[in-house]
Amino acid sequence: AQSVTQLDSQVPVFEEAPVELRCNYSSSVSVYLFWYVQYPNQGLQLLLKYLSGSTLVESINGFEAEFNKSQTSFHLRKPSVHISDTAEYFCAVNRYHYGGATNKLIFGTGTLLAVQP
C-alpha cells in the first residue's frame, strides 16, 4: 500500500524568504507524485507533478519539487515566497499501473504555508 507523510502541519515564513515543504512517500511500486494547492474554501489545484524523466519539476509560479527515489521524497521548494502563496499544500501519490495510473490518489495531511509580511 502507498502512503504519504507531510511532517509539517504548518510552516510560517516571512515574505521573500525561501521555503521547503516536506513530503515523503512509501510504496513498493513505481508511483506518480503530485503537489496540489488549496486556497480557503476552494477545491484543489494541481501545482506540479512528476511522472517520469527529469527528477526536477517546476510550476509556472516559481515552485519546484525534486523526486528523490533513494530518499522516497518529493519536497516542494520556492526560493522567494509571496503573501499570495499562503494556502494549504497537499502532496499526493498515485500508483503506476500498466497503461496509466490507478484510480486512487493518496493524499498527505497537508501543510499550511503561512506567509507573513
Add this chain to the structure above:
Amino acid sequence: GAVVSQHPSRVICKSGTSVKIECRSLDFQATTMFWYRQFPKQSLMLMATSNEGSKATYEQGVEKDKFLINHASLTLSTLTVTSAHPEDSSFYICSARARTGTNTEAFFGQGTRLTVV
C-alpha cells in the same frame, strides 16, 4: 486546463433532509469521477470512485446507502447525502479524470461546504 464545476458551493440543510451535489466536467469527458470528504484541517479522504454507466465503488467505512452516487453521463456525477445529520457536515470535493490515453491528472471541483443544522 480542464474545468470541473461543482454546485452548490455552500448548502445548509435541516437534519433529516437530503442534499444533492453536482459535479460537471465542462470541457472534457470524464470516464471516472471521485468524491472526497475533507474535515477541518485534515486531508482529503476518498469516499468513492464512479465510472460512467456503472455502480460506484465505495471505500471501506463509507455507507453507500447514505452517500448515493450517480454517474449517468460522461460529464456529470452527483452525490446525494440522504437523511443528513450534523455529523455529515463537511467539505465535499469531486474530481474527474479525462477519458483519453494514459492521462494521470485528475481535475478538482471547487468543493461544497455542507452544513447540517
